[in-house]
Amino acid sequence: MTHLFGIPTDRLTTILLVATLIIIGLVALLAISNVLFFKIGIRNIPRRRTQMLLIIFALMLSTTLLSSVLATGDVITTAVQTVAVYNLGSVDETIEGGHGALGTFRDGVYYQVKDLASHDTDITAVGAALTEHDLLVADTTSRQVRSKVTALAIIPDSEQGFGGM
Numbered sequence: 001m002t003h004l005f006g007i008p009t010d011r012l013t014t015i016l017l018v019a020t021l022i023i024i025g026l027v028a029l030l031a032i033s034n035v036l037f038f039k040i041g042i043r044n045i046p047r048r049r050t051q052m053l054l055i056i057f058a059l060m061l062s063t064t065l066l067s068s069v070l071a072t073g074d075v076i077t078t079a080v081q082t083v084a085v086y087n088l089g090s091v092d093e094t095i096e097g098g099h100g101a102l103g104t105f106r107d108g109v110y111y112q113v114k115d116l117a118s119h120d121t122d123i124t125a126v127g128a129a130l131t132e133h134d135l136l137v138a139d140t141t142s143r144q145v146r147s148k149v150t151a152l153a154i155i156p157d158s159e160q161g162f163g164g165m
Helices: 009-033 035-042 049-088 107-117
Strands: 129-139 144-154
Touching: 009 035
Parallel strands: none
Antiparallel strands: 129 144
C-alpha cells in the first residue's frame, strides 16, 4: 500500500508520528503540572482491570481489522488494474469523441480508417468500440444492483488483430 486517500503512506506516517509525539508530550506536561487531575484520571485503572483490558483488546482488534481491510482493498485494486492493462494489449492509439449520437463517430468512419490502415505496414489492426462508464446495472434474476459498471460494445469482427475479445 503506497497511498492512502491519495497521500503517500511514508509522508502520512511521518506526519502522524509527529502529531502523536506532540500530543503525548502535551498530556505528559499537563500531568506534571496538574498532579491532582492526573491522580483522579488514573485511580480507576486498578479498580476495573478487566474492563480496561477488554477495551484495549477491542481497540487492537478493530485496528487490525481496519488495516487488513485497507491492505486487501489495495491488493485487489492492483490485481484488477494489472489484469485490465494486460487484457488491453499493445494499443498504441485510442481515438475518442466525434459528432454523432452520444458523442461518437459514425460507423463509416471506422471502415474508412480500416481501409486506409490496411495499406500501412506499421499498423497491425484497427478496432472500433463503444464504452459507457459508470452505469447502474440491475440483475433481475439475483435481485442485485451494481454501480460503476463499464459497458463495452464492439463492431463484429473489429477485434481481429487484437487476439479476439
